[in-house]
Amino acid sequence: MPRSHRFLLLALALGSVLLTALARHHGFFWDAVLQASRYAQWYYQHGLQRPVLPAEFDAGHPPLFGLALAGVWRLFGPSVAVSHWAMLPLVLGTLWQLYRLVRRFLPAAWVLPGLLLVWLDATWLAQSTLVSPDVAVTFCYLLALNGLLARRPGQTAAGTAPLVLLSTRGLLLWAALGLTALLLRWPEWWPRRAAEGKRRFDLTVRTLLALIWPLLPALLLAAGWLGLHYCLTGWVGYNPDSPWAGNYQRLGPAGVLRNVVIIGWRLVDNGRLTLWLVGAVAAGLLWRGGWRPGPRTGQLLALWLPPVLIMSGLMVWYANPIGHRYYLPALLLLALLVAHLLAELAALPRPSARGLPRILAALALLGLLSGHCWVYPDRIANGWDASLAHWPYFRLRQQSIAWLDAQGIPLGTVGSSFPNAYPLHDVDLTGDARRFAPVDLRRNRYVLQSNVMNFGDAALDSLQQYWHLRHEERAGQVYFRLYEVRGDR
Numbered sequence: 441m442p443r444s445h446r447f448l449l450l451a452l453a454l455g456s457v458l459l460t461a462l463a464r465h466h467g468f469f470w471d472a473v474l475q476a477s478r479y480a481q482w483y484y485q486h487g488l489q490r491p492v493l494p495a496e497f498d499a500g501h502p503p504l505f506g507l508a509l510a511g512v513w514r515l516f517g518p519s520v521a522v523s524h525w526a527m528l529p530l531v532l533g534t535l536w537q538l539y540r541l542v543r544r545f546l547p548a549a550w551v552l553p554g555l556l557l558v559w560l561d562a563t564w565l566a567q568s569t570l571v572s573p574d575v576a577v578t579f580c581y582l583l584a585l586n587g588l589l590a591r592r593p594g595q596t597a598a599g600t601a602p603l604v605l606l607s608t609r610g611l612l613l614w615a616a617l618g619l620t621a622l623l624l625r626w627p628e629w630w631p632r633r634a635a636e637g638k639r640r641f642d643l644t645v646r647t648l649l650a651l652i653w654p655l656l657p658a659l660l661l662a663a664g665w666l667g668l669h670y671c672l673t674g675w676v677g678y679n680p681d682s683p684w685a686g687n688y689q690r691l692g693p694a695g696v697l698r699n700v701v702i703i704g705w706r707l708v709d710n711g712r713l714t715l716w717l718v719g720a721v722a723a724g725l726l727w728r729g730g731w732r733p734g735p736r737t738g739q740l741l742a743l744w745l746p747p748v749l750i751m752s753g754l755m756v757w758y759a760n761p762i763g764h765r766y767y768l769p770a771l772l773l774l775a776l777l778v779a780h781l782l783a784e785l786a787a788l789p790r791p792s793a794r795g796l797p798r799i800l801a802a803l804a805l806l807g808l809l810s811g812h813c814w815v816y817p818d819r820i821a822n823g824w825d826a827s828l829a830h831w832p833y834f835r836l837r838q839q840s841i842a843w844l845d846a847q848g849i850p851l852g853t854v855g856s857s858f859p860n861a862y863p864l865h866d867v868d869l870t871g872d873a874r875r876f877a878p879v880d881l882r883r884n885r886y887v888l889q890s891n892v893m894n895f896g897d898a899a900l901d902s903l904q905q906y907w908h909l910r911h912e913e914r915a916g917q918v919y920f921r922l923y924e925v926r927g928d929r
Contacts (some may be wrong), residue, residue, distance in 0.1 A: 448552055449539060452559055456531050456571060461499060463569040464521040466834045467867040470825040471763075471861050474499065475607070476523070476571045477866050479506025484513050492672045500678050502665050504605035505573040520869050523571040530579045531568045535559065537582035545590060545736055546783050553801045554779035558772050562710035563764045563812030563826040570825060574765045577606050581613050581769045585743065588621050593654035600658035605665060608677070609766060613753060614658055616746040616769075621651050623742035635908060687760035699756040706764050707748075710814050710827050712771065714807020718800045719778040722785045725796075729788045740780055744773040764826035780803065815891075815917040824892050832915035833892045839913050840888060840920045851876050854922070855884035857893040886910070887923045 468477040468793075477499050483506050493506075512526040513519075538558050539551075546554040559565075567574050584599025586592075600617060603610040666676045673679070678688045691699065707715055747770040755762055764771075779801070786797040812827045824830040837860065844851060851864075856876035864872040866927065877884060879895070881902055889895055889903060907923035914920075 442548065443550055445539070445543075447890060448555060451534065452535055452555070456535065457528065457568050459565070459866075460524055461532070462526050463831075464524045466569070466831070467520055467837075467869075468523075469570055469830065469833070472570055472572050473669045473859060473862050473866055475501060475573050476505065476509060477869070478862075479503060480509035480513065480523075481518075481866070483507050483510035489589075490672075493668055495673070495682070496680065498679065499682065500669075500675070500676065501573075502605040502610070502662075504602055506578055508576075509571070512645065518869055523869075524569075527568075527571055527575055530575050534568075534575070534579045534582060536586070537586055538772065538776075539577065540586050541582070541589075541773075542779070545740060545776060545780050547787075550779060550783040550786070553798070553805075554783070557715070557775040557779045557801065557804055557808070560805060560808045561712070561771050561775060562808060562814075563771055563823070563830070564768060565812075566769065566825055566827050567765055567829070569828070569831075572765070572825075573607050574609075574768055577603065577613065577769045578772070580606065580610070581617070581747075582772075584617055585620065585769075586588070586622060587654065588617065589739075593650075595782050596654035597657050598801065600655055601661055604658045604662040609751070611662055612750050613747060613769065614655065614662070616750040618652075618655055619746040620742055620752065621655070623652055623746065624739060626742075632867055635800050650708070687758065689759040690757060693760055695755050695759065699762060700752075702762050703756070706762060706767060706823070707771070707774070709764060709811070709823065711808045711811025712774070714810070715775060715778050715804050718804040718807075719781055720772075722778070722781040722797070722800060726781065726785055727786070729785075729790065731784060731788065736780065737777075737784075740773070740777045744770055744777055747773075749765075761821075764823040813917070818891050818895075819897050820889070829917050830892060832918040834892070836890070836913045836915055836918055836920045840911075840922065843911055843913075844888075849886060853883075853884070854886040854888050855879040856888040857895055860890070861891055885925050888920065889923060890918065890920045892918055916918070 461518060466866075467750065474497055479501075481495060482497075482501070488507075491503065493503070509523060509526065516522045516526075539555060542551055543553045564578075567578075580599045580603040582599075584596045584603065587595030587597075587599060596617075600614055600915040604614050670676050695850055748767065751766055751770075755766070758916070782797040782801050785800075812829050814827065815829050816822050822829075841851070841864070844854065851874045854876050855878060857879050860876060861878065863875040864870065876888065877901065879887060881887070881899060887903060887907065889900075895903075903921075903923045906926060908926050909921055910924040912919060
C-alpha cells in the first residue's frame with residue numbers, strides 16, 4: 441500500500457474515532473430505539489430463553505444486531521457510550537472495504553478523491569455516528585461484494601451469513617448480491633460462436649454452482665430464522681395486528697408513482713444532486729471525446745443497479761416510509777461510479793481539460809458536504825437520520841426535559857411524538873422509566889413539538905394557531921417548542 445494511501449486511511453479512521461467520541465452520549469435515534477435499544481434490552485435481560493421478541497415490539501426483523509449489542513453490554517455494561525464505541529469496528533471495517541473497492545476500480549492518482557467522494561456521503565456519515573443496524577448491514581454487504589469481485593467464496597459467505605440475520609433489508613440485499621454475481625459473470629456466459637457457426641450459451645451446472653454456493657449458507661440461515669419465527673408467532677414479514685401493519689398496506693397506482701418519486705428524491709437528496717450532475721457532465725464530455733463504456737464501467741453498473749432495483753422493486757408497492765439509509769450501499773457505489781467517470785475523463789488525451797476532472801471532483805465534494813444543510817420546511821418530511829443536521833436534537837431534548845422538571849411539569853402531561861415517544865430509558869439507558877404522553881390535542885395540556893418529530897400538518901396548524909408557545913429551545917437547524925393549551929380552546 442502506498443504511503444499516501446496509508447495516510448489517507450489513517451486520517452479517515454481518526455475522523456471516525458473523533459465523530460464517535462463526539463456522539464458517544466447521543467441517545468438511540470429514530471428506528472434504532474426499537475431495533476437496537478429495545479431489542480438489545482430484551483436479550484440482555486432474557487438471553488435466548490425466548491429467541492423471538494415480544495409481540496408488542498416484534499417488527500419481524502432478524503435478531504442478530506440486538507443479540508450482538510446485548511453481548512457487548514454483558515461485557516462492558518449497558519450504556520449509550522458503550523453502544524457507540526461498539527459500532528466503531530464496523531465503521532472502520534466499512535472504510536477498509538470501501539478502500540478495496542476504490543483501489544480496484546480507480547487508478548492510483550484518483551484513490552484519494554475517489555475515497556473522499558465515497559466516504560463523505562451525508563447519509564453514511566450520519567449513520568456512522570448512530571447505533572444503527574444499517575451500519576452493520578453496509579459492512580457485511582461490502583465484505584460480500586469484495587468477495588464476489590475477488591472470487592473468494594469464503595469471504596462472500598462470511599459477509600452474507602450475518603447480513604440476512606441483521607434486518608429484513610439484509611434479506612433483500614442478499615438477493616441483490618445474487619443478481620450482482622449473475623451480472624458480473626454474465627460476459628463469460630454470453631452467446632459465443634461455436635466451431636459449427638452456431639451461437640450457444642457457455643452456461644453449465646458447474647458454473648451455476650460456483651456462482652450460487654457462496655450464497656447458500658446465508659439462505660439456509662435465513663430460512664431457519666423465518667421458519668423458527670413462523671413456528672413461534674404464526675407470521676413472517678409483518679404482523680397484521682402490530683402497530684406497523686399500516687406500513688404494509690398495498691398501494692394503488694397513485695401511491696406507487698408517489699413512491700417512485702420518493703425513491704428518486706432519496707437518491708439525489710442530501711447533496712447527491714451535485715454528484716449526479718457532475719457524473720452527467722463527465723459522461724457527456726467522455727462521450728464527445730470518443731470514449732465508450734468499457735468492462736470497468738460495466739462492472740460498476742453491475743454493482744450499483746442490483747441494490748437499487750431489488751429494494752425499489754419491493755418497496756414501491758407498500759405504504760412503508762422509504763428511508764435514505766435503505767439505499768446506503770447503492771449511495772456509496774454511486775459515488776464510486778462518478779469517481780470512475782472523472783478518472784476516465786482525466787485520462788483522455790486533452791491537455792487543455794486536464795484540470796477539469798479535479799474541479800468537478802471538488803464541486804461534488806462540496807455538494808456532498810452541503811448535504812448536512814439540506815433541511816426542508818416543517819411540512820416536508822426530512823430524513824433526519826440521513827445527515828448530521830440532527831445532532832443538536834439530543835442536546836435540545838435533554839434541555840427541554842430539564843426545563844420541564846425545573847417547572848414541575850410531569851412528562852406524562854406533555855404530549856410528544858416519534859422519535860420522542862419512547863420511555864426515556866429506551867433512548868438514554870439511564871433507568872428513567874418516565875415517558876411523554878401520546879399526542880392528543882383534545883386531552884394534552886402541553887405538547888412538546890420539534891421539527892425532528894413526526895407531526896402532521898393539521899396538528900402543526902392547530903398548535904400554531906390555537907395554542908400558547910410556552911418555551912422554545914433552538915440550535916443549528918433543530919428546534920424544540922413547548923405549547924400550552926389556551927383557556928379558550
